[in-house]
Amino acid sequence: MSEPSLPVVVIGAGPVGLAAAAQLLARGLEPLVLEAGPDIGHAVRAWGHVRMFSPWEFNIDAAARVLLEAEGWSAPDPSHYPTGAELVRDYLAPLAATPALRGRISTGAKVVGVARRDFGRLHDAPGRDTAPFMLHVESCCGVRAIEARAVIDCSGTWHAPNPAGSHGMPAPGEARHAARIAYGIPDVLGAERATYAGGTTLVVGAGHSAMNAVLDLAELAKGALGTRILWAFRRPLGAVNFGGGAKDGLAQRGELGARAQALVETGAVTALAPFLIDRIADAEGRLAVTGRQEARTTTVQADRIIVATGFRPDLSFLREVRLGLDPAVEATPALAPLIDPNLHSCGTVRPHGEAELRHPEAGFYIAGMKSYGRAPTFLMATGHEQVRSIAAFLAGDIEAARRVELVLPETGVCSTDRAPAGAAASCCSPVEAAQPVLAPVAAGGGCCGPAKAPAPKAGGCCG
Numbered sequence: 001m002s003e004p005s006l007p008v009v010v011i012g013a014g015p016v017g018l019a020a021a022a023q024l025l026a027r028g029l030e031p032l033v034l035e036a037g038p039d040i041g042h043a044v045r046a047w048g049h050v051r052m053f054s055p056w057e058f059n060i061d062a063a064a065r066v067l068l069e070a071e072g073w074s075a076p077d078p079s080h081y082p083t084g085a086e087l088v089r090d091y092l093a094p095l096a097a098t099p100a101l102r103g104r105i106s107t108g109a110k111v112v113g114v115a116r117r118d119f120g121r122l123h124d125a126p127g128r129d130t131a132p133f134m135l136h137v138e139s140c141c142g143v144r145a146i147e148a149r150a151v152i153d154c155s156g157t158w159h160a161p162n163p164a165g166s167h168g169m170p171a172p173g174e175a176r177h178a179a180r181i182a183y184g185i186p187d188v189l190g191a192e193r194a195t196y197a198g199g200t201t202l203v204v205g206a207g208h209s210a211m212n213a214v215l216d217l218a219e220l221a222k223g224a225l226g227t228r229i230l231w232a233f234r235r236p237l238g239a240v241n242f243g244g245g246a247k248d249g250l251a252q253r254g255e256l257g258a259r260a261q262a263l264v265e266t267g268a269v270t271a272l273a274p275f276l277i278d279r280i281a282d283a284e285g286r287l288a289v290t291g292r293q294e295a296r297t298t299t300v301q302a303d304r305i306i307v308a309t310g311f312r313p314d315l316s317f318l319r320e321v322r323l324g325l326d327p328a329v330e331a332t333p334a335l336a337p338l339i340d341p342n343l344h345s346c347g348t349v350r351p352h353g354e355a356e357l358r359h360p361e362a363g364f365y366i367a368g369m370k371s372y373g374r375a376p377t378f379l380m381a382t383g384h385e386q387v388r389s390i391a392a393f394l395a396g397d398i399e400a401a402r403r404v405e406l407v408l409p410e411t412g413v414c415s416t417d418r419a420p421a422g423a424a425a426s427c428c429s430p431v432e433a434a435q436p437v438l439a440p441v442a443a444g445g446g447c448c449g450p451a452k453a454p455a456p457k458a459g460g461c462c463g
Contacts, residue, residue: 003132003147003149004149005149006030006132006147006148006149007029007030007031007032007104007148007149008024008029008030008031008032008148008149008150008151008152008394009031009032009033009034009133009135009146009148009150009151009152010024010031010032010033010034010151010152010154011034011111011151011152011153011154011155012033012034012035012036012153012154012155012156012368013033013034013035013037013040013041013042013092013096013105013107014040014041014042014043014044014092014154014156014368015041015044015059015061015087015091015092015368015380015383016154016156016367016368016369016380016383016384016386016387017033017035017152017154017155017368018033018040018061018064018092018095018096018101019061019063019064019383019384019387019388020033020152020154020367020387020390020391021033021101021104021105022061022063022064022066022067022095022100022101023061023063023387023388023390023391023392024391024394025063025067025100025101026063026066026391027391027392027394027395027397028395029391029394029395030104031104032104032106032146032148033101033104033105033106034106034109034110034111034135034137034146035105035106035107035108035109036108036109036110036111036155037107037108038107038108039107040088040092040093040096040105040107041087041088041092041093043156043158043159044084044087044088044092045084045085045088046084046158046184047084047158047184047185048083048084048085048088049083049084049085049187049189049190049191050083050084050185050212051081051082051083052081052082052083052084052087053081053208053253053256054081054253054379054380054381055078055079055080055081055082056075056076056077056078056079056080056081056082057078057079058380058381059082059087059091059380059381060075060091061384061387061388062384062388063388064091064095067095067098067100067101068091068094068095068098070098070100071094071098071099073094076090076091106137106139108139108140109137109138109139110137110138110139111135111136111137111138111155111317112136112137112138112143112317113135113136113317113319113320114133114134114135114136114151114153114317114318114320114321114364115133115134115320115321116128116131116132116133116134116320116361117131117132117133117134117147118131119131120320121319121320121321121322129362129363132147132148132149133147133148133149133150133151133363133364134146134147134148135147135148135151149363150363150364150365150394151363151364151365152365152366152367152387152390153318153364153365153366153367153370154366154367154368154370154383154387155314155368155370156368156369156370157311157312157313157314157369157370158184158311158369159314160311160312160313160314161183161184161307161309161310161311161312162307162309162310162311162312162374163307163309164181164204164277164280164305164307164309165277165278166234166276166277166278166291166292171277171278171279171280172278172279172280173279173280173281174280176280177280177282177287180287180303180304180305181280181304181305181306181307182304182305182306182307183306183307183308184209184308185209185212185213185216185306185308186213186306188213188216188217188220189216189219189220193220193224195304196217196220196224196227196304197220197224197227198224198225198226198227199226199227199228199302199303199304200227200228200229200230200286200301200302200303200304201217201227201228201229201230201302201303201304201305201306202230202231202232202287202289202300202302202304202305202306203217203229203230203231203232203305203306203308204232204277204305204306204307204308204309205232205307205308205309205310206233206234206235206240206241207308207309207310207376208253208256208257208376209308209310210231210306210308210309211242211256211257211259211260212256212308213306213308214229214231214260214263214269215256215259215260215263217229217269218263218268218269221268228270229263229268229269229270230269230270230272230300230302231264231269231270231271231272232272232273232275232277232291233271233272233273233274233275234274234275234276235273235274236273236274237264237271237273240273241257242257242258242260242261272291272293272298272300274292274293274294275291275292275293275298276291276292277289277290277291278290278291278292278297280305283301286301286302286303287301287302287303287304287305288300288301289301289302289305310374310376311369311374312330312373312374313330313366313370313373313374314370315330321359321361321364322359322360322361323359323360323361324358324359324360325373326340326373328340328342328374329372329373329374329375330373330374331371331372331373331375332356332357332358332359332366332371334352334355334356334357334358335352335356335357335371335372336373336375338350338352338356339372339375339377340375341375341376349377349379349382351382351385351404351405351406352382352385352386352389353385353386353388353389353390353393353401353402353404354386354389354390354392354393354401354402355389355401355402357371357386357389357390363394365390367383367386367387367390368383368386368387369383371383371386381406382406384406385404385405385406388405389401389402389403
């Protein structure tokens, strides 16, 4: 391990990044949180209008709670489903303002490079694993260098959405028409209502973000005549996974899929399945989207496109770090089989920690949503458990690092017949904790899913 007097740098001041800082402090380690945005929770603020599918009971890290309660903070109603804005206002902002953390967070500090001091990625020599990390950090004052004993990248994936193109690359014309294309879950019922009311919107994607966008548009259509919704899937409709419904351990997440499926079945939205987008062009002020439906080429017209096809990790500033990544998922090889949608279709993931998140570069970790690479179904509570385990390991408490302090809920959907021998246990079978559950997160929680009440919006992703 690098020099103990140096801080552990945490990249990103979102829910998992701030939880990492709290967990490090609880272990007697010095954290330094670097946030690229102008304020903490920058990505969460971008989906502030979206309601999470897990209540407050499951969204607060244990170490963070200790810091907050020491300052007289009272937890929100544990049964309430917060929006992203409420998550920032009632939890993240007060946490960042605690005396323990406020002097250890730098905003407007974008990490543009990470390496070992005096060691490029290629160079092997005695002392590499004990050399400090060197981070180049860009701010309004230029680029400065910061040394660290370890690095935990919790920067998330919000700013690296997947494109609409069917090949994993932006479709020809996608960049050119970016002004009429939104990624993620736009505020259709609020700030951007006028943009979508009365027009035709093509939603691309099949996950929770797409479901939320479709549900919001359907709500908008009730009061805005002429509002039409096209929903494009990349697979046949019979192969689309709308979730586990009533069997989902997070009831609101299950309800999201059931509501979205009902819109398709009743014809409230027009499903295009399968529809593989090849190009996007102008059509007298509208967008002409050409794709393949089985053996034929089809062109549909829309006024706007919402691309909700998931996210991918930004690895550009980690070029000098020795990463161990699965070639498909872009998660660590130990974590990839647990989350790879090619191996199973359910979102129930065995709790995991430092051991599964290790990279060949000792002392470097990716945690939170970014740790899942391109895989979906990340839960915030998973990130809390990840950073708890990493902090324990960095502090030398190997037993605590290996101990499981979280039991995640089942999604109610499972298809594991394609899983290879030796892969993780069935993703939909209960996962018992190796030790008693110590953290207050006993049934999961997090983002990328819904809560029907009290607002019609639901879902959102965080990392």
